[in-house]
Amino acid sequence: MEEKSSDLILSLRNVSKFFPGVRALDNVSLDVKKGSVHGLVGENGAGKSTLMKILAGVYEKDEGTVIFDGEQIEQTTPIESLHRGLSIIFQEFNLVNTMSVGENILLGRFREMHGMRGTHERARELLDSIGSTIDTYALVSELSVSEMQMVEITKALSFNSKLLIMDEPSSSLTDDEMKHLAEIIKNLKERGVAIIYISHKLDEIYDFCDTVTVLRDGTIIDTRPIGEMDRNDMIAKMVGRSIENEFPERPRCVGDTLMEVRNINTKKLKNISFELKKGEILGFVGLVGAGRTEIIRAIYGADKVHGHEVYIEGKEVKIRNPQDAIKSGMGIVPEDRKLQGLVLPFTVESNISMAALCDITKGGFINKAAEKKISERHIKSLRIKTPSSKTETLNLSGGNQQKCIIGRWLEMKPKILFMDEPTRGIDVGAKFEIYLLMKQIVESGGAVILISSELPEVLSMSNRVLTICEGRITGEFDPEKFSADEIMKKALG
Amino acid sequence: MNTQLILNKRHKECLNENLVLIGIVILVVITAVLEPKFFTPGNLTNIMRQFGPLSLVALGMTFVIIGGFIDLSIAGIISLVAVLTVYLIQPLGQIPALLIGLAAGALMGFINSLILLFFGAMTQAEALFITYAMSLFYGALALLSVDGATQHMSWIKRDISIFNEIGGGSIGFVSVSFIIFLVSLVILHIFQTRTYMGRSICLTGGNKVAAELSGIPVKKSIMLIYTISGFMTAVGSVVLFSRVTTASPVLGLNYETNTILAVVVGGTSLKGGKGSVIRTMLGVALITLMSNCLNLLGVSTFIQTMMKGAILVIAIWLDNRKEL
Numbered sequence: 001m002e003e004k005s006s007d008l009i010l011s012l013r014n015v016s017k018f019f020p021g022v023r024a025l026d027n028v029s030l031d032v033k034k035g036s037v038h039g040l041v042g043e044n045g046a047g048k049s050t051l052m053k054i055l056a057g058v059y060e061k062d063e064g065t066v067i068f069d070g071e072q073i074e075q076t077t078p079i080e081s082l083h084r085g086l087s088i089i090f091q092e093f094n095l096v097n098t099m100s101v102g103e104n105i106l107l108g109r110f111r112e113m114h115g116m117r118g119t120h121e122r123a124r125e126l127l128d129s130i131g132s133t134i135d136t137y138a139l140v141s142e143l144s145v146s147e148m149q150m151v152e153i154t155k156a157l158s159f160n161s162k163l164l165i166m167d168e169p170s171s172s173l174t175d176d177e178m179k180h181l182a183e184i185i186k187n188l189k190e191r192g193v194a195i196i197y198i199s200h201k202l203d204e205i206y207d208f209c210d211t212v213t214v215l216r217d218g219t220i221i222d223t224r225p226i227g228e229m230d231r232n233d234m235i236a237k238m239v240g241r242s243i244e245n246e247f248p249e250r251p252r253c254v255g256d257t258l259m260e261v262r263n264i265n266t267k268k269l270k271n272i273s274f275e276l277k278k279g280e281i282l283g284f285v286g287l288v289g290a291g292r293t294e295i296i297r298a299i300y301g302a303d304k305v306h307g308h309e310v311y312i313e314g315k316e317v318k319i320r321n322p323q324d325a326i327k328s329g330m331g332i333v334p335e336d337r338k339l340q341g342l343v344l345p346f347t348v349e350s351n352i353s354m355a356a357l358c359d360i361t362k363g364g365f366i367n368k369a370a371e372k373k374i375s376e377r378h379i380k381s382l383r384i385k386t387p388s389s390k391t392e393t394l395n396l397s398g399g400n401q402q403k404c405i406i407g408r409w410l411e412m413k414p415k416i417l418f419m420d421e422p423t424r425g426i427d428v429g430a431k432f433e434i435y436l437l438m439k440q441i442v443e444s445g446g447a448v449i450l451i452s453s454e455l456p457e458v459l460s461m462s463n464r465v466l467t468i469c470e471g472r473i474t475g476e477f478d479p480e481k482f483s484a485d486e487i488m489k490k491a492l493g
Numbered sequence: 494m495n496t497q498l499i500l501n502k503r504h505k506e507c508l509n510e511n512l513v514l515i516g517i518v519i520l521v522v523i524t525a526v527l528e529p530k531f532f533t534p535g536n537l538t539n540i541m542r543q544f545g546p547l548s549l550v551a552l553g554m555t556f557v558i559i560g561g562f563i564d565l566s567i568a569g570i571i572s573l574v575a576v577l578t579v580y581l582i583q584p585l586g587q588i589p590a591l592l593i594g595l596a597a598g599a600l601m602g603f604i605n606s607l608i609l610l611f612f613g614a615m616t617q618a619e620a621l622f623i624t625y626a627m628s629l630f631y632g633a634l635a636l637l638s639v640d641g642a643t644q645h646m647s648w649i650k651r652d653i654s655i656f657n658e659i660g661g662g663s664i665g666f667v668s669v670s671f672i673i674f675l676v677s678l679v680i681l682h683i684f685q686t687r688t689y690m691g692r693s694i695c696l697t698g699g700n701k702v703a704a705e706l707s708g709i710p711v712k713k714s715i716m717l718i719y720t721i722s723g724f725m726t727a728v729g730s731v732v733l734f735s736r737v738t739t740a741s742p743v744l745g746l747n748y749e750t751n752t753i754l755a756v757v758v759g760g761t762s763l764k765g766g767k768g769s770v771i772r773t774m775l776g777v778a779l780i781t782l783m784s785n786c787l788n789l790l791g792v793s794t795f796i797q798t799m800m801k802g803a804i805l806v807i808a809i810w811l812d813n814r815k816e817l
Contacts, residue, residue: 300706302705302706321705322705322706322707322708323708323710325708326707326708332706334703334706339700339702339703340702340703340706341703341706342700342703343696343699343700343703343704343766344699344700345699345766345767346695346696346699346766350692350696354696354703354704354707354708354709355707355708357689357692357693357709358689358708361688361689364688364689364690365687365688365689366687366688366689366692368687408707
């Protein structure tokens with residue numbers, strides 16, 4: 001670990017951070033070399049986000065020293081960090097949707113650029129330097145997710161960043177877009193920019209990183225050159241126990257038809273008809289924006305759609321709103337757990353009991369004892385890591401938040417559970433547990449529709465896969481008989 | 494070191510939570526020193542009366558704000574309910590007039606919610622403007638219906654004993670208006686913490702999208718919060734005109750700002766989801782005691798208004814700080 005300090009862009013010594021009741025970071029020491037890609041892996045709640053936020057100046061560290069580019073840094077603010085040359089690209093982008101690409105890249109520095117023309121010219125140069133052809137006059141709201149990411153990266157470069165921290169940069173990118181990202185990372189490295197690359201996708205860590213650090217429960221477990229840590233070793237260090245496989249065995253309990261959907265037609269969706277069988281995991285494969293989410297939202301009554309028919313066990317059901325859907329035995333784990341899934345400032349208990357609340361109400365009054373029992377049962381059986389059932393969900397890590405939402409639906413014993421990107425931004429250990437829960441649901445006679453941008457996940461878990469492209473179902477596959485390439489080809493149209 | 498840090502944070506939180514209570518205690522002490530008669534039954538009854546209308550309206554507003562919305566229509570509702578009720582006493586008698594007045598308040602609130610839902614106004618800003626428009630509408634209706642003239646209760650030839658009791662009666666040294674407040678407080682507190690619809694309102698305020706996807710009746714909650722607000726405003730209106738024994742068509746003017754002030758100072762978050770009627774009670778107490786104290790000190794009402802503005806800003810600032 002002893003390096004010449006002039007080779008280091010960032011050096012942390014014994015950094016700690018405490019939150020009420022939690023030790024989020026415990027004596028963390030970390031060195032990042034100039035021009036290297038340093039992978040940071042760990043389960044959700046391991047402390048990665050806290051570490052980043054301290055570096056960015058969002059949080060203040062409680063103990064320890066931070067040396068950036070040879071300079072010891074005490075208190076800092078996000079804008080100071082930026083000017084010092086430390087940029088962070090968060091998972092959720094910080095872009096102004098209603099402004100143009102150029103304006104976003106040089107936000108707040110229009111005067112230095114001598115007005116709008118200068119701004120766009122400079123933005124063009126910066127975009128060209130990473131080989132991007134995005135129009136600087138395009139509105140951010142019109143960009144794809146990967147293009148937005150390019151804009152974020154370019155924005156970071158505009159500050160002459162020496163260190164770029166990327167938090168789950170690939171969580172919503174397709175394979176092609178990933179290749180582009182790989183090129184950009186290579187390009188940045190050649191320029192001498194160091195990168196801290198945070199990801200749950202171990203393939204990427206092996207593809208991009210020179211060094212990898214494993215973080216668990218706020219402490220650093222190990223830091224090594226990437227060549228010296230094999231995959232199983234890394235997973236074992238992350239979760240603190242060894243996991244044999246990334247996916248459980250595919251459930252095999254497909255029965256008769258459970259639900260039939262006919263003719264969903266909207267502006268975006270064209271003639272969507274399909275069947276779902278009892279005990280089946282049905283995967284939807286397609287690009288982000290292909291209409292996967294819209295299909296389940298239409299069935300669930302979350303979007304107003306007319307003229308389609310839904311049959312459950314042969315009987316037609318009319319679903320006008322989510323309440324009707326729940327009554328017909330449906331449940332949904334939505335795409336964005338913070339915006340659509342959880343009521344963040346509320347307790348774990350009231351988030352878990354939400355869907356069942358109606359059933360434990362008598363004469364208008366909630367049976368609080370029953371509510372407590374429900375939440376405690378699921379906290380225990382799903383092993384949700386929380387100080388208590390009265391903790392607000394905003395204090396939980398991503399995986400535990402997702403488990404709260406799944407617990408909410410397990411309580412309802414749903415016949416059909418829609419799971420939209422259920423493992424996005426969730427660590428390996430929690431992912432595996434979520435796969436097991438999916439298996440448990442179908443084995444007890446339910447069915448799951450799984451939407452995921454992670455191809456290996458859909459292909460390993462599903463009994464059947466539908467490819468969706470531009471609002472149409474373009475193919476149906478048995479994932480055991482077809483290769484990923486063949487399936488992806490159909491999904492791309 | 495670390496345990497102490499955590500303790501410090503707990504202390505800070507505790508201080509933030511109870512800031513209003515501390516303020517109240519300080520005000521009581523200052524007032525008691527300035528005015529030795531403060532603790533006499535007569536003065537206590539007086540303070541309870543001052544508590545009156547504002548506290549009742551604020552209880553209703555609490556639900557609107559917890560639900561993530563806002564209601565500026567109360568100024569109009571107060572005026573219209575007052576004019577309507579007083580007008581009806583002569584032909585119908587006091588009990589029917591009272592019931593119709595209260596029902597009218599609830600109905601006006603309900604109409605607000607229907608308009609919001611019909612136009613798909615799901616944000617606080619939209620609610621702000623729509624309910625302001627409704628306030629103008631109800632207020633104008635009040636002015637039109639009586640040609641702008643103030644109705645005096647002394648003109649009424651029939652029995653108005655109920656209104657006299659509401660306005661000026663007391664049991665022991667506890668004023669009747671304060672009893673009405675306490676009963677409302679208990680009922681609404683149980684409603685919020687124990688019932689399905691109470692919880693639904695809180696969840697709606699916390700995250701409408703997530704609540705709806707989990708089967709929480711969001712639309713029904715929105716209708717209910719405005720109906721409750723309308724009803725409690727009507728109750729406040731009755732207490733108000735009974736005390737001043739006149740029903741002016743501009744009786745409710747400026748009530749909305751004081752009400753929102755009381756709710757927010759109490760600690761109910763303007764962001765929705767968090768808050769309680771108990772906190773609102775403390776907010777009203779703080780504001781009432783503060784005016785009482787400042788009056789004793791001889792501070793001009795202009796300065797008092799300025800201080801109220803400052804307190805509102807500070808309350809919102811404190812609320813935002815909690816999230817860090």
